[in-house]
Amino acid sequence: MKGRRYGLIAIIATITVIAIMITASSLPGYLREVGNLHQPFEYAQMYLNDEPYSELIIEYDHAPGFPPSIVAMELLEERIYQYTDKHLVSSMVSDEIDFGDTRKVYHEEHIYSLKNDYKDHHRGGDSMVIHVTYLDGEWKEDNVLGLSYGGDRIVIFMETIINVAQRSQNIQAVDIESSVLVHEWGHLLGLVGIGYESGHEDPEYQHHCDESAGSCVMNADIEIRMGRYSDPPPTDFCVLCQEDMLRIKEMEDEPGLEEYLTIGVIAGIAIVAVGWILVLIPKKEDKKQEFDVYKEHYNEDFGKRNY
Ligand SMILES: [Zn+2]
Numbered sequence: 001m002k003g004r005r006y007g008l009i010a011i012i013a014t015i016t017v018i019a020i021m022i023t024a025s026s027l028p029g030y031l032r033e034v035g036n037l038h039q040p041f042e043y044a045q046m047y048l049n050d051e052p053y054s055e056l057i058i059e060y061d062h063a064p065g066f067p068p069s070i071v072a073m074e075l076l077e078e079r080i081y082q083y084t085d086k087h088l089v090s091s092m093v094s095d096e097i098d099f100g101d102t103r104k105v106y107h108e109e110h111i112y113s114l115k116n117d118y119k120d121h122h123r124g125g126d127s128m129v130i131h132v133t134y135l136d137g138e139w140k141e142d143n144v145l146g147l148s149y150g151g152d153r154i155v156i157f158m159e160t161i162i163n164v165a166q167r168s169q170n171i172q173a174v175d176i177e178s179s180v181l182v183h184e185w186g187h188l189l190g191l192v193g194i195g196y197e198s199g200h201e202d203p204e205y206q207h208h209c210d211e212s213a214g215s216c217v218m219n220a221d222i223e224i225r226m227g228r229y230s231d232p233p234p235t236d237f238c239v240l241c242q243e244d245m246l247r248i249k250e251m252e253d254e255p256g257l258e259e260y261l262t263i264g265v266i267a268g269i270a271i272v273a274v275g276w277i278l279v280l281i282p283k284k285e286d287k288k289q290e291f292d293v294y295k296e297h298y299n300e301d302f303g304k305r306n307y
């Protein structure tokens with residue numbers, strides 16, 4: 001009887017340890033994915049490292065008449081190979097956005113719904129995905145050439161870029177487009193100072209490079225004041241932004257909602273297991289009873305022998 005109880009206790013203890021190990025290793029990741037609880041730097045790490053995604057797909061959807069140029073797409077691929085551990089980067093020009101879904105002026109809600117309606121590729125397996133949408137018309141604020149949001153989405157205002165290029169003698173639309181595309185990808189990497197302290201963030205334009213180490217694609221002018229440039233704008237990161245990328249690669253998560261929920265689930269498993277084990281542990285009264293029975297029997301025997 002006792003042997004069977006100890007066997008059950010050992011099984012419960014083993015199952016509990018296995019359940020806790022599985023919960024601790026996979027639940028936080030699952031909750032992050034389902035609840036979209038990623039910190040900006042966690043997306044950045046998905047781009048910078050070859051784990052868990054060794055490949056990167058860049059999906060381009062565009063308004064009629066404003067497709068991405070091959071030159072800009074190839075430059076972004078080149079920068080990704082240059083600064084990340086990805087083994088394979090593929091650019092896919094996916095859907096043309098229906099004319100009826102386009103606008104003269106875009107607000108947040110238009111951009112969110114466009115991306116959801118035209119999205120073909122999903123993060124999973126070996127592949128990380130960036131969704132890039134090329135639009136006609138303009139953003140609700142003047143002179144915005146590109147946007148990034150949500151860790152994996154980029155918007156390029158191609159019609160606005162073409163208009164800016166037409167005002168310049170030396171700059172082609174493709175120069176601006178290439179620069180803005182790399183710039184927005186830089187924001188997806190967390191540049192500059194998104195979720196961490198950077199020593200070279202522009203005090204006037206949050207999350208942009210102050211160019212204290214020389215010309216840089218993360219300068220705010222690329223996105224909002226292209227008129228400043230008389231030559232093609234930079235398309236590469238300065239050394240300080242490159243150093244930030246290395247720092248972001250090493251950054252560690254601070255406990256968030258998913259970790260607290262995981263601790264709660266583990267505590268629940270442990271309480272149930274301890275409850276079962278307490279029920280199964282042999283009680284002290286049992287031992288005492290057995291001892292009394294033995295004494296009685298002995299006395300009886302003794303009496304018999306005396307007889
Ligand atoms: Zn920017």
Ligand SMILES: [Zn+2]
Pocket residue numbers: 209210211216217218219237238239240241
């Ligand atoms: Zn920089």
